[in-house]
Amino acid sequence: MKFQDVVRKRRMIRNFTNEPVSDEVIERILEAGQHAPSAGFSQGVVYVVVTREETRQVIAEIAGEEWYVRCGHAPFISLAPVQIVICTSEKVYHDRYNEPDKKGKGQEEVNWPIPYWHTDAGASLMLILLAAVNEGLGTAFVGVMEPKRLQEALGIPTEYLPIGVTMIGHPAPDMKSGSLKRGRRSLDDVLHREHW
Amino acid sequence: MKFQDVVRKRRMIRNFTNEPVSDEVIERILEAGQHAPSAGFSQGVVYVVVTREETRQVIAEIAGEEWYVRCGHAPFISLAPVQIVICTSEKVYHDRYNEPDKKGKGQEEVNWPIPYWHTDAGASLMLILLAAVNEGLGTAFVGVMEPKRLQEALGIPTEYLPIGVTMIGHPAPDMKSGSLKRGRRSLDDVLHREHW
Numbered sequence A, B: 001m002k003f004q005d006v007v008r009k010r011r012m013i014r015n016f017t018n019e020p021v022s023d024e025v026i027e028r029i030l031e032a033g034q035h036a037p038s039a040g041f042s043q044g045v046v047y048v049v050v051t052r053e054e055t056r057q058v059i060a061e062i063a064g065e066e067w068y069v070r071c072g073h074a075p076f077i078s079l080a081p082v083q084i085v086i087c088t089s090e091k092v093y094h095d096r097y098n099e100p101d102k103k104g105k106g107q108e109e110v111n112w113p114i115p116y117w118h119t120d121a122g123a124s125l126m127l128i129l130l131a132a133v134n135e136g137l138g139t140a141f142v143g144v145m146e147p148k149r150l151q152e153a154l155g156i157p158t159e160y161l162p163i164g165v166t167m168i169g170h171p172a173p174d175m176k177s178g179s180l181k182r183g184r185r186s187l188d189d190v191l192h193r194e195h196w
Helices: A003-009 A023-033 A053-062 A065-070 A090-096 A116-134 A147-154 A178-182 B003-009 B023-033 B053-062 B065-070 B090-096 B116-134 B147-154 B178-182
Strands: A045-050 A082-088 A138-143 A161-169 A191-193 B045-050 B082-088 B138-143 B161-169 B191-193
Touching (some): A003 A116, A003 B003, A023 A045, A023 A116, A045 A116, A053 A065, A082 A116, A116 A138, A116 A161, A116 B003, A116 B116, B003 B116, B023 B045, B023 B082, B023 B116, B045 B116, B053 B065, B053 B082, B082 B116, B116 B138, B116 B161
Parallel strands (some): A045 B191
Antiparallel strands (some): A082 A161, B045 B082, B082 B161
């Protein structure tokens, strides 16, 4: 698909059919996700793919599916045949920036005013969403307010923080998010030229 | 361009010719950047576009161009005809999640275990990089260790944190990052199936 069409077509899909997605397609989508840049090429972003229905139900409960259903949405988190839990490791970045090419002898590690492990996870998430649309699939992302419970449910080490769950599947008719009523900010509103 | 080609073609370009990029192209690239999702459709990510050479030099100095040049790179931060400073506002997210549809009466605001303003900035950055490649241009991103100095130089309000600078321009022969010697992690290394 053309790049512009993928970008324009992508939106959060909040309902899925039960048609499965092949392993091959999942791998292609994650390979795209791996093409995100990362600070120092740290590559601290990893993925847990969940397709078993029982586990999907557990993940959906932790990710607050009940709240979405109360708002009128389909139970789209558990319905999606594929869930990708995106995790990022702050530790990987610290380790990387203590390597000799990033730190002179006797020097301190950089001070990380920006948590680039989150920036990079967002970049990888974006590629995953786009790559799913490029495969003709629907996709959504939900944040998590209880990442620790996700770690426990999936055996994720404490140093890898799950930042949320991406759903992938064949789209079914859905209800759009109420947040969209806010409208997109105009380009003039978000673009400052030469100076704020 | 086809989506897969854009993804595969994108890499950090660390040298640029002095050929300018038209306003129209810059706007198309930023419009793509605006198509990143954001928590609650908060849209807390904004951009400062710098094209004036004098200002580009100031930004390049703050972004540590000297270090890159010492490593053997061209002075690619100041050479790029377009710099986009990407900023994100934590405050916009707090304001959004205190609106009635996100918070019941008497309820507390969500506790933000993940700084989604950084996740969303990363997603927007990814779209900007891809959109620049789709325009046939070269692009790079550098993080900033002194965001406060960027705020001062460009008059960015303290509530908008600059997360780094994206360069856009016509690519010139460059030296690749030493970090690439690390190699890309294999898919098996970053993909866990059903459970970690």
